[in-house]
Amino acid sequence: MAIGAFSHGPTGTVVSAESQKKSRVAWFLLLPGIVYLLLFFLTPLFSLVLTSFKTAPPAAFIGEYVYAFRWENYVEVLGMYGEHSLRSFTYAAIATLIALAIGYPLAYFIGVRLRPYPLLQSLALVLVIAPFFISFLLRTVAWKQLLADQGWIVGTMKAFAILPPDAHITGTSISVIFGLAYNFIPFMTLPLYTSIERLDLRLIEASNDLYANPMTTFRKVTIPLTLPGIVSGTLLTFIPAAGDYVNASANFLGSTQTSMIGNVIESNFLVLQNYPHAASMSLILMGAILVLVSAYVFKSGTDDLL
Amino acid sequence: MTTKNLPEDPIVRELVIQARRAQMTRRALLGGAIGGASALALAACAPAGDGTLTAPEDMSATDKTVNWANWPLYLDEDDAGNHPTLDAFAASTGIAAKYIVDVDDNNSYFAKVKDQLALGQDVGADTVCLTEWMVSRWIRRGWTQKFNLDNMPNHANVVDTLLNPDFDLGRQSSLPWQGGFAGFVYNTDLVKTPVLTLDDLWREDLKGRVVVLSEMRDTLGVIMLGQGVDITKFTADEFYAALDTLTAKVSEGQIRNVKGNSYSEDLVNEDALAGIVWSGDITVLNGEAGYEKWKFVLPESGGTFWNDTFIIPIGSPRKTNAETLINWYYDPAIAAQVAAWVNYVTPVKGAFEEAVKIDPALAENQWIFPNADTLSQVHIFRSLSDAEESEFQAAFQGVVLG
Numbered sequence: 001m002a003i004g005a006f007s008h009g010p011t012g013t014v015v016s017a018e019s020q021k022k023s024r025v026a027w028f029l030l031l032p033g034i035v036y037l038l039l040f041f042l043t044p045l046f047s048l049v050l051t052s053f054k055t056a057p058p059a060a061f062i063g064e065y066v067y068a069f070r071w072e073n074y075v076e077v078l079g080m081y082g083e084h085s086l087r088s089f090t091y092a093a094i095a096t097l098i099a100l101a102i103g104y105p106l107a108y109f110i111g112v113r114l115r116p117y118p119l120l121q122s123l124a125l126v127l128v129i130a131p132f133f134i135s136f137l138l139r140t141v142a143w144k145q146l147l148a149d150q151g152w153i154v155g156t157m158k159a160f161a162i163l164p165p166d167a168h169i170t171g172t173s174i175s176v177i178f179g180l181a182y183n184f185i186p187f188m189t190l191p192l193y194t195s196i197e198r199l200d201l202r203l204i205e206a207s208n209d210l211y212a213n214p215m216t217t218f219r220k221v222t223i224p225l226t227l228p229g230i231v232s233g234t235l236l237t238f239i240p241a242a243g244d245y246v247n248a249s250a251n252f253l254g255s256t257q258t259s260m261i262g263n264v265i266e267s268n269f270l271v272l273q274n275y276p277h278a279a280s281m282s283l284i285l286m287g288a289i290l291v292l293v294s295a296y297v298f299k300s301g302t303d304d305l306l
Numbered sequence: 307m308t309t310k311n312l313p314e315d316p317i318v319r320e321l322v323i324q325a326r327r328a329q330m331t332r333r334a335l336l337g338g339a340i341g342g343a344s345a346l347a348l349a350a351c352a353p354a355g356d357g358t359l360t361a362p363e364d365m366s367a368t369d370k371t372v373n374w375a376n377w378p379l380y381l382d383e384d385d386a387g388n389h390p391t392l393d394a395f396a397a398s399t400g401i402a403a404k405y406i407v408d409v410d411d412n413n414s415y416f417a418k419v420k421d422q423l424a425l426g427q428d429v430g431a432d433t434v435c436l437t438e439w440m441v442s443r444w445i446r447r448g449w450t451q452k453f454n455l456d457n458m459p460n461h462a463n464v465v466d467t468l469l470n471p472d473f474d475l476g477r478q479s480s481l482p483w484q485g486g487f488a489g490f491v492y493n494t495d496l497v498k499t500p501v502l503t504l505d506d507l508w509r510e511d512l513k514g515r516v517v518v519l520s521e522m523r524d525t526l527g528v529i530m531l532g533q534g535v536d537i538t539k540f541t542a543d544e545f546y547a548a549l550d551t552l553t554a555k556v557s558e559g560q561i562r563n564v565k566g567n568s569y570s571e572d573l574v575n576e577d578a579l580a581g582i583v584w585s586g587d588i589t590v591l592n593g594e595a596g597y598e599k600w601k602f603v604l605p606e607s608g609g610t611f612w613n614d615t616f617i618i619p620i621g622s623p624r625k626t627n628a629e630t631l632i633n634w635y636y637d638p639a640i641a642a643q644v645a646a647w648v649n650y651v652t653p654v655k656g657a658f659e660e661a662v663k664i665d666p667a668l669a670e671n672q673w674i675f676p677n678a679d680t681l682s683q684v685h686i687f688r689s690l691s692d693a694e695e696s697e698f699q700a701a702f703q704g705v706v707l708g
Contacts, residue, residue: 061447062692063420084707141571148575149515168514170577171563250520251568256556256708267703270414272696 052279063273073280081264088260092241095180099237103188111196128189140179140252147175171255179247188233195229231300239289261285359426359620361451366626370401375408375431382647391643395634401627412440423449428621433628435483435614439523442473442689444617450479451618457629460636463655467681473689481632482613484650487585487684488524489609491602501580502606504532508560516561517569517578522702523687527610528582537685545698553705564706573600585673589649604683611684645674
């Protein structure tokens with residue numbers, strides 16, 4: 001569609017010199033973007049695909065591989081890291097749902113309730129973005145300290161018998177999912193806000209006038225009208241969360257029991273120097289996300305996104 | 307443009323030198339640059355020939371600089387960020403040394419420079435300090451330059467225990483920079499019974515509060531020693547027996563985490579009360595705490611001893627300068643000055659006597675100036691072939707990744 005906008009117009013129409021010139025200008029303006037994509041997306045992607053089919057020659061040094069169309073790399077990594085893949089998508093899905101549950105009311109409050117007070121609305125938006133002023137890594141390390149065994153959060157939870165005396169939070173699935181949800185809430189809230197902010201309140205009033213109760217109004221009017229925001233927000237949260245390797249890393253909120261695909265790729269690239277396995281795992285992650293996201297977008301039927 | 311003003315990146319540097327050699331007309335400069343780029347591109351594609359790499363011509367006589375790549379916080383530093391011993395080196399020898407904190411991890415540094423090394427190219431460092439297992443890999447591949455001992459009279463100061471490692475007998479191509487021990491630690495405020503044996507580490511009161519290192523050689527080295535294995539010549543079966551123990555303790559939840567340098571955060575926030583750790587870090591943590599809050603002990607069955615070691619990469623065109631630098635740090639007085647700052651074990655004979663003059667209390671610290679008795683309790687993990695390294699690391703990473 002976007003490329004179509006730069007085409008020479010429908011067949012049979014007389015194309016004026018001026019429109020041809022405009023078209024050339026448009027292509028010229030697109031050039032930096034195309035070059036950028038070629039250099040920094042397609043070339044590395046091509047290299048990644050080639051690497052994923054490489055194999056170690058006999059008596060190879062560590063990290064030495066040759067091209068051999070070894071498709072078994074894919075089978076091997078699926079066998080070795082299937083559990084990690086499943087864990088990644090499960091963590092990412094739960095974190096996305098938590099972020100949606102927190103982000104939607106927040107975005108609704110800012111976009112609808114604060115609509116008459118533009119200053120407060122802007123202030124609230126700044127607060128949503130405020131965590132970005134501090135490094136992602138620092139915020140995650142801060143949570144590691146807050147959730148520590150001897151920290152006040154765990155101490156209070158144990159005092160109220162919410163946690164058993166010998167339980168802990170850091171290094172568990174709970175802390176990793178919490179970290180993912182926490183870090184990606186702004187990515188969820190902002191697209192939701194842009195959809196909700198445009199919500200025509202007269203339609204809600206109309207729904208009420210037609211005797212729909214608040215729940216039905218929310219389900220039949222509010223959600224469909226804000227669906228593009230929900231879809232964008234969930235995608236912006238789910239995609240990076242599935243590939244995230246910081247929260248689940250043993251150095252941050254995770255442990256050996258919480259490794260996700262990102263950690264597997266990092267370990268294969270940097271520690272084991274098993275580049276073919278790392279590359280094939282990266283491509284599997286890309287493929288899986290692409291399939292899941294396409295199915296999701298297709299199912300939710302939001303053309304506005306595409 | 308003087309040598310000092312040349313860019314740091316070796317490829318860009320080479321291009322600039324080639325361009326400068328040509329006539330400085332626009333056409334000649336362009337031709338030189340294109341020629342240089344093509345030459346480099348061809349060199350990058352060229353096969354390694356018979357596999358033997360040759361070092362470039364030593365330019366040390368005319369190029370009075372040296373680049374030293376090392377780990378963070380590994381050289382004495384004052385409040386202004388200067389390195390007093392390095393500044394003294396420059397003043398004494400006239401060689402401008404550039405200290406580059408470029409090594410954060412043996413594997414990632416290796417991954418960064420290995421392609422250039424395989425072609426015998428300059429990696430931007432005339433000397434680099436890497437852990438000995440990685441050093442042995444470089445030497446095995448012919449990626450280092452052999453020392454000219456005439457330039458290194460202080461070479462004789464290396465302690466006898468480190469003179470003949472299996473990968474470099476007589477230290478012809480490598481010299482240790484600093485070393486350290488891996489052993490047990492426990493929090494003296496919260497753990498009242500000392501942790502002295504492997505069984506102590508698996509005690510019920512430490513369940514879920516034990517952290518071990520993600521450095522395979524140290525964690526499995528200590529476990530193997532605890533199982534009565536000689537880590538200087540262990541077999542694959544003995545390795546896998548230790549790995550099985552590690553796997554069991556991780557899945558039982560006795561070991562909470564397997565991690566790198568960040569284990570010190572777990573000790574500080576008390577998620578971990580005991581573990582297998584590095585001696586130097588504990589000295590620093592106790593220094594910050596103001597008392598011996600964390601007690602480092604060598605297990606009764608012995609601890610591991612590792613060294614980060616100087617080597618001269620094959621592509622360095624400033625070998626003599628690098629040798630002069632290494633020789634400088636093998637002066638006992640200089641070595642003592644560094645040890646007082648970095649808190650690791652110095653491999654230089656006579657440094658202890660010099661340290662007594664600087665700070666007698668420091669010289670007493672067994673984790674900085676170990677005596678013969680301490681050294682008799684530690685062992686060096688044997689060298690692994692590439693095939694063993696790949697196999698063992700993959701098995702170990704299987705535990706780390708869960």
